[in-house]
Amino acid sequence: MHKISLRLRITLLVGLLLVLLTTMLTIVSILSANYYFVTPQLQEGAYEKLNKVILDSTPIDSTLIDSNHDMNTDTLNNLSAQTKITAAQRGFSLQSVTVLIAIIIFGLGVTYWIMGRALRPLTVLSETIHDINEHNLSKPIEESIAKDEVGSITASFNSMLDRLKNSFEQQKSFSASAAHELKTPLATMKTSLQVLRLDDLPSADDFKDTILVMEQNVDRLICIVSDLLLLSSQGKTELDDEISLRTLFCEIAEELKEAIQRKNLCCILPQNDCLITGNRMLLRSAFYNLFENAVKYNKDGGTVEAKLQNTLDGKISVLICDTGIGMTEEDAVRAFEPFFRAEHSRLQQIPGNGLGMPIIQTIIERHGGEILLESKINIGTKVIVVL
Incomplete structure (x- = not known):
């Protein structure tokens, strides 16, 4: 069935429905004709014959032979009428079946033709799609005017x-x-x-x-x-570690202490604490990279701040803000593309390979969260992580 074309499949289904409906209609018409016309005629003829026999039955006398002769003549006439009615009944049934077959054949042919015209746009679309490859992806398929x-x-x-x-x-x-x-x-x-x-x-x-x-x-x-x-990597990640975000940021700031002091940065860590469940190694890597970026792309004497907030829907929002070189809005949109580096950071020859932000995004998404980036050139950058 799966190797049959859609056009032929629809035709067969419609044909099956047509056979069922026309067969039911033919059977009903034959039964109705028998019930309303044939059977009453046969019963009326038999009743008249029986009534005549009763009325004409008298004691045997000289006229009995004539009466029997008349009765035999009537009986022959009645039998002839019954034969004609039966023959008419059979002819009607045969004609109904013949018309039934003709209607089915005609209906299947018309359905097949209509389906061919109806499915023609789909056939053209299939042929067009078949000719598309990796070299002509930029050539769209012409859409039909009909909104079907x-x-x-x-x-x-x-x-x-x-x-x-x-x-x-x-x-x-x-x-x-x-x-x-x-x-x-x-x-x-x-x-x-x-x-x-x-x-x-x-x-x-x-x-x-x-x-x-x-x-x-x-x-x-x-x-x-x-x-x-x-x-x-698409492997399964274990997310069953209980993590204190305040403790995590304190550890990260301690590791980056030398770079913070070198740039004479003001480092503001969260005063409150939030506990989350996840993979400690991956989240530590993500927040370490974010905090390191805030330090690396900052200006001398600037500020790096980490905040923890509880949202109204029960989630935790982590904000990491800096007063660094920032980037344009276009670069901020592309920051999560692998190997992308803003022109501003390239000109200042800040080391990096452009994989940090895509990896951070991957880690956050594996924890069911999302990351947003807001930045303005020479003003600073704010990264929002919602977990």
């Missing part, structure tokens, strides 16, 4: 094409950015080795310098690969 189901399917498919196109573009951009990030440390390592080979008698210091460069770039490669694995 086919038009709705066409609009939905065009919307899906747009999403696929954006997804492919993001994938290409991600691959190019990942290749660039991985190529840079590899190129540095290769350059260091080539410089070392140019010296016929390299000293111990040359070896030490080369090893140091190699180690730094290997660490950078390991960090990038680890971030990519975390970003693409």
